[in-house]
Amino acid sequence: MSENKKQSPIIIAMTGASGAPYALRLIQRLAKQKIQLHLLISDAARVVLDKESDFILSPDLDTMAQEIADFIDVDALLLTCWGNKDWMSPVASGSSDMQDMVVVPCSMGSLARIATGASSNLIERATDVMLKERKNLVLVPRETPLSEIHLGHMYNLSKMGVRIIPAMPGFYHQPKSINDLVDFMVDRIMDHLGVDDGSNTRWGA
Numbered sequence: 504m505s506e507n508k509k510q511s512p513i514i515i516a517m518t519g520a521s522g523a524p525y526a527l528r529l530i531q532r533l534a535k536q537k538i539q540l541h542l543l544i545s546d547a548a549r550v551v552l553d554k555e556s557d558f559i560l561s562p563d564l565d566t567m568a569q570e571i572a573d574f575i576d577v578d579a580l581l582l583t584c585w586g587n588k589d590w591m592s593p594v595a596s597g598s599s600d601m602q603d604m605v606v607v608p609c610s611m612g613s614l615a616r617i618a619t620g621a622s623s624n625l626i627e628r629a630t631d632v633m634l635k636e637r638k639n640l641v642l643v644p645r646e647t648p649l650s651e652i653h654l655g656h657m658y659n660l661s662k663m664g665v666r667i668i669p670a671m672p673g674f675y676h677q678p679k680s681i682n683d684l685v686d687f688m689v690d691r692i693m694d695h696l697g698v699d700d701g702s703n704t705r706w707g708a
């Protein structure tokens with residue numbers, strides 16, 4: 504394992520924007536580094552996951568971690584899945600030891616609710632906690648084109664220290680496959696989590 508800055512559990516939320524492969528790959532690469540992950544998946548994210556991958560996730564919370572682990576070939580013990588209204592989850596409280604959260608992909612609906620503090624589900628509550636505790640919140644929004652509403656929310660969140668990493672892979676590393684494009688984005692997200700698994704693409708390296 505490479506030298507990693509942070510080893511506290513990381514929260515990963517998937518919402519209903521296009522880009523489920525980014526989330527699956529991020530979970531896989533972090534779990535391969537033996538980092539504990541708390542997973543939150545919105546109802547719309549399930550629909551998108553179904554459309555964008557060969558993976559159909561059952562609604563049963565008891566089997567979810569194992570299903571995800573089997574699909575991406577990681578240890579299920581590293582994954583903890585929470586329901587949308589699981590207010591007893593540690594991610595719902597500022598007293599938890601989590602320092603980092605990623606919303607990937609981040610829908611414009613979730614972006615709006617995060618930006619306005621409208622915590623109607625556990626994903627939004629967890630992001631609200633990250634904001635109030637001044638912890639590391641990374642959003643990977645995806646929509647095109649972007650309206651003034653979307654841009655305004657991103658601008659306001661960025662002013663609060665949120666890292667806005669739009670799902671916009673570059674091409675200067677000469678990707679040969681979709682996986683290369685997915686990894687380009689995951690590299691950038693991992694940079695902002697302070698995790699380097701040794702495969703991050705870097706300009707000039």
Ligand SMILES: Cc1cc2nc3c(=O)[nH]c(=O)nc-3n(C[C@H](O)[C@H](O)[C@H](O)COP(=O)(O)O)c2cc1C
Nearest residue numbers: 518519520521545547548554610611612613645646
């Ligand atoms: C296949 C599919 C692709 C979608 N892509 C996007 C997208 O790229 N960006 C976005 O903001 N919403 C997208 N949506 C719409 C969101 O899923 C929808 O607004 C949903 O209410 C978001 O809910 P959530 O934020 O709770 O996950 C998509 C929906 C589907 C079914």
